[in-house]
Amino acid sequence: MNTVKTSKISIIGAGFVGSTSAYALMLQGLCSEIVIVDLNKEKAEAEAMDLSHCASFVKPVTVIAGDYKDTANSDIIVITAGVAQKPGETRLDLINKNIKVFKDIVPQVVQYSPNSILLVVSNPVDLLTQIAYEISGFPKSKVIGSGTVLDSSRLKYLISDYFEIDSRDIEAYIIGEHGDSEIAAWSLANVAGMHVDDYCHKVSDTCEEDFKRVIPEKVKNAAYEIINKKGYTNYAIGMAVARIVESILRDENSILTVSSLFEGEYGINDIYMSIPTIVTRDGAKKIVEVPLSDSEKAALVKASEMLKKHIASSEL
Ligand code: NAD
Helix, strand or coil, X not given: CCCCCCCEEEEECCCHHHHHHHXXXXXXXXXXXXXXXXXXXXXXXXXXXXXXXCHHHCCCCEEEECCHHHHXXXXXXXXXXXXXXXXXXXXXXXXXXXXHHHHHHHHXXXXXXXXXXXXXXXXXXXXXXXXXHHHHCCCHHHEEECCCXXXXXXXXXXXXXXXXXXXXXXXXXXXECCCCCCEECHHHCEECCEEHHHHHHXXXXXXXXXXXXXXXXXXXXXXXXXXXXXXXXXXXXXXXXXXXXXHXXXXXXXXXXXXXXXXXXXXCEEEEEECXXXXXXXXXXXXXXXXXXXXHHXXXXXXXXXXXXXXXXXXX
8 A cells, every 4th residue: 555645736936936946845855746837838847847857866756837737636836926026116016916916826726726725925925815815715724825934034044143153043033014014023032042132141242232123124124135136035935935835744833924814813803914823734723822022012913904904905
């Protein structure tokens, strides 16, 4: 009897983010089949060919370019299609163009993979995850956004760089919107079990008063800076996608700041945003209602109101 569990991931959008996500999934040996779909079929074919040529260096995985019917019975559909930010554009500027793209994509992926988990990456990711949830009719746990998983990694990297310690030994989260209103939840940040303030004052050789202002500014502006210099971001988001996929496929119960639907947490309702969330084989199992400071809570509520206004004024 074949007891090997195979996993199929479909990636919609073969651009910088989609192709790098496929590459990250491949390198980590996370699935046995990857299907890439793009309006630009030649681009999807070229990416699938190039990725297939990794075959002798990675665990067995079939990578094909295909149509929606080829995505049938996917475990996870990763949506990276749509318009990306140009220098000077915010993520929220993309909403109306990408809503059109989602109206095209979501019904088709749902038709062929009714039991899949939708992982939305396209921006503005929180609003598009909400729109994918509404169009798909899937349970809320099965529609998640990559949210601030990437931003939290940027935050951890910058803290680790500042204190000259391993990024993996830092626990810190960016919460709220993946965008300009994002919040560094300093009240939760710790190093070696110590609150970051204690680590800074008692252990670190460097501890300037304004590190908690400077670091989040750098996190917030990271994508703008990279896009200004090279036109797109791809590596860290590709790894963030692979990390979320890993937690789903391996049923890890990992706590990740994916974008999930708030239903009463912190008094916030009916909006997708990021907050530490337990991620399992069934998707976003549970929001962890972490204790936030009053100012962090107020910023989270303000972000939710801002996102709701954008949904209300969008061309849905
Ligand atoms: P890109 O322009 O390189 O790729 C987008 C791809 O989508 C193109 O190949 C295009 O042909 C395809 N596409 C457009 N409409 C389509 C449709 N209806 N069906 C199928 N394919 C379609 O852009 P990119 O740099 O890969 O970025 C993709 C998205 O990811 C953007 O919205 C970007 O802002 C977002 N992004 C999100 C994060 C995050 O943290 N969530 C990080 C980086 C980028």
